[in-house]
Amino acid sequence: MSEFPNDTTIEAWVMLHRANRKLLEEVSAALKRHSLPPLDWYDVLLELHRVGDAGLRQFEVGDKILLSKHNLSRLIDRLEKQALVRREATAEDGRGNRIKITADGKKVLRKVWPVYAESIQQEFGDKLSAQEATQLARLLGKVLA
Amino acid sequence: MSEFPNDTTIEAWVMLHRANRKLLEEVSAALKRHSLPPLDWYDVLLELHRVGDAGLRQFEVGDKILLSKHNLSRLIDRLEKQALVRREATAEDGRGNRIKITADGKKVLRKVWPVYAESIQQEFGDKLSAQEATQLARLLGKVLA
């Protein structure tokens, strides 16, 4: 039953993009100030860290961080060149490979997190009560469903 | 008083980016399916349309859509090449110019809106009640403040 969106919907939509862009900009700036790698790197490394030794197939990483496969392929290239991850051939599927985080990769995670976290807290946490954050997450969850 | 963000904050933060990326992807895909120009173009044209004949200074456009000045400069180049906007020298400041939307630019707005609107409604409006949309806008507003 899709009709045209009402004004409230449009308002929320616009706010979402504006908020996202602003926050992203601020976090990126913070990372850069500290000469740390870009946020995407962190996202990938974090997902890999979460699953431990098993690693992830490339497409699984893509699903998690919503990045298209060609971009991901080259992002992994860059990470691999810095020895933060490595690609391992896998028996389960002759085409693909498993991506695993290296010790250096974990080191990067540890170095980035404090800066990232501070930035999240300043731009986000300080501006919402715990209750509001929960509510926001719930609403966004509905959008994502 | 910035401490480390609690889990709820992080959760909301992640959801925000995920939602944004997903929605953006879907809208872009819809626009492309209809061979329409990218969303950025729409954003700029819409802002220019809103202010009417006066037009906007380039930096004003940048403030509204949160785009850095060099990117904006080239985005305007592209729009101008398609004759959707034009740059006019202004007396108020010898450095800058005023950007104004052209009749062709308005035509593009009219062509894009139905597709954009349908996409917003499907991916966003249909998933939230009016009340929820209002609430979401309010929460995002606090983040942006």
Added chain:
DNA sequence: TGTATATAGTTGCAAATACAACCAGATGTA
């Protein structure tokens, strides 16, 4: 007034992104 500094906008260059074409290897089906 003259000099320093800030601001608006552009441009060169390097890096990242999007898109389409492609190469396996996997899967479905006759």
Added chain:
DNA sequence: TACATCTGGTTGTATTTGCAACTATATACA
């Protein structure tokens, strides 16, 4: 088995972005 189709991943090319340097005008202030 053989053939078509699908999927995971890579690569070439064009476009867009990010960064830094630059031009030119405005503004602040001694």
